[in-house]
Amino acid sequence: MPDGTDTRGGAGAAGRNLLFLREEELRLAQDLLFFGYRDFTAGPDAILAEIGLGRAHHRVLHFLGRRPGLTVGELLSILAITKQSLSRVLTPLMAQGYVAQSTGRADRRQRHLSLTPEGEALERRLFERQRETVTRAYREAGPVAVEGFRHVMRGLMGPEARRALDRLGMADRPSVRAVPPQAPLQGKTP
Amino acid sequence: MPDGTDTRGGAGAAGRNLLFLREEELRLAQDLLFFGYRDFTAGPDAILAEIGLGRAHHRVLHFLGRRPGLTVGELLSILAITKQSLSRVLTPLMAQGYVAQSTGRADRRQRHLSLTPEGEALERRLFERQRETVTRAYREAGPVAVEGFRHVMRGLMGPEARRALDRLGMADRPSVRAVPPQAPLQGKTP
DNA sequence: ATGATTGCGTCAATGAAGCTGACCCAACCA
DNA sequence: TGGTTGGGTCAGCTTCATTGACGCAATCAT
Incomplete structure (x- = not known):
């Protein structure tokens, strides 16, 4: 993999002088992120x-697939859009039976959102399509590159997004709180 | 930085089994790219x-900053939008003096686009702003991670985007043929 | 030289996805 | 009881993309 230097920035480019990011390096980053x-x-x-439907609907499906039971307010703060923008996306999703609502038990003002079976099916279809793309990229790049990719992407985020990401990632099965990285055979949950 | 494994996927997660990308790994990738x-x-x-102005204007400024003298058609194929969409963005940029046009010398149907001094100044301002973000991310992640980031991002692209990227990256100083930026002294034509 | 194709510009209409400010209701809380 | 919070909705606006059609000038091929 040390040969894998067709990233065009050149092999040593990254190792040069990171305190002052050279112009060409940044332009490359811009291109890469855009494309x-x-x-x-x-x-x-x-x-x-x-x-x-559109990309905005996908985002809702994605985050609800990741964290079923999110309230409207939580979803709003993850997406960082306005209530009205979410509404325009959420209303059709509920009308078409992809998303279900339920009144909060503890706080009955809240609405907990989750995917219906149809919603799950659609989300999965989108998911599988994207899996092809990402799997290919990951496989071509190799494990070390993937780790680096994650690290850099995380670095691009502002503090709020990082917090949102952390909250999303933990407690999928709220057993361990805070990031079970692999848990392949931890007796816990499949 | 070798300890930098707080990417939350977990250190070893990437190294496991890339042929079958686990669900959580893909969901993380989706989150990372979105945020x-x-x-x-x-x-x-x-x-x-x-x-x-908006993001679409920035894209035009960016690619013109990268490759002055691009024709309208070339810009269209890079951005992969329609002529009309580009027009709505390009017309104001020219009207406000950020972008200049010049008739192609070799082929007078073509319009070569470039940044005016004002356009360069604006592009630079946007560029510097983004430099802060990317520099921070790169510095936090380290050179190896950066290389990996580039590799993965490139892998996410389809073939057309890769080709566009390659064309953009080479020949900043056109010593290598490939797109005569201006055709400055081709004696031809009246 | 004629005729087809190419490069660019522009018309009109449409849609997706965001924004604002205002207002309402039900529920919670002090 | 009265203020705050969570959610929903109305009306109107902006950006960025789409489509299909058409025009014009320049180039290329026959």
């Missing part, structure tokens, strides 16, 4: 277009 | 909003 993100979303976008 | 890209663009977006 990469665009093509990353292209697959799901195409599927969504067929059924009259 | 990372959003915050990556947030800085320039804020500057642009002040002067009544």
Whole structure:
């Protein structure tokens, strides 16, 4: 993998002088993020277009798939959009039976959102499409690169996004609190 | 930095089994790309909003800054949008004196686009803002991670984007043929 | 030289996804 | 009881993309 230097920035470019990021290095990063993100979303976008939905709907499906039971307010703060923007996306999703609402037990003002079976099926379809893209990229790049990718992407985020990410990642099965990295055979949950 | 394993996927997660990308790994990738890209663009977006421009304008400024003399058609194929979408962005940029046009010498149907001094200044301002974000991320992550980041991002792209990226990156000083930026002294033509 | 194609510009209409400010209701809390 | 919070909604606006059609000038091929 030390040969894997066709990233065009050149092998040593990254190792040079990180305190002053050279112009070409930044321009490359801009290009990579633009093209990469665009093509990353292209697959799901195409599927969504067929059924009259868009990327914003996908995001809702994604985060609800990740954390069923999110309240409206929590979802708003993750997406960092306005209530009205979310509404325009959420209303059709509920009307078409992809998302269900339930009144909070502890606080009956809250609405907990979750995917219906249809919602789960759609989310999975989008998920599988994206899995192809990401799996290919990960496989081409190798484990070390993947680790680096994660590290850099995380670094691009502001503090709020990092916190949101951490909250999302922990407690999928709220057993350990805080990040079970692998838990492959920890007796706990499959 | 070798300890830098707080990427939350866990240190060894990436090294496990890349042929079958586990669900959690992909969900993490989705999160990272969503939050990372959003915050990556947030800085320039804020500057642009002040002067009544948007992200689409930034993209044009960026690619013209990278490759002055691009023709309209080349820019279209890089951005992968329609002529009309580009027009809505390009017309104001020219009207406000950020971008200049010049008729192609070799082929007079073509319009070569480039930044005016004002355009360069604006592009640089946006650039510097983004430099802060990326420099911070790169510095936190370290050179190896950066190399990995580039590798993965490139892997996310489809073939067309890769080709566009390669064309962009080479020949900053056009010693190598490939896109005569201006065709400055081709004696031809009246 | 004629005719087709190419490069660019522009018309009109549409849609997705965000924004603002205002206002309402039900529920919670002090 | 009265203020705050969580959620929903109305009206109107902006950005960025889409489509299809058409025009014009320049180039290329026959």
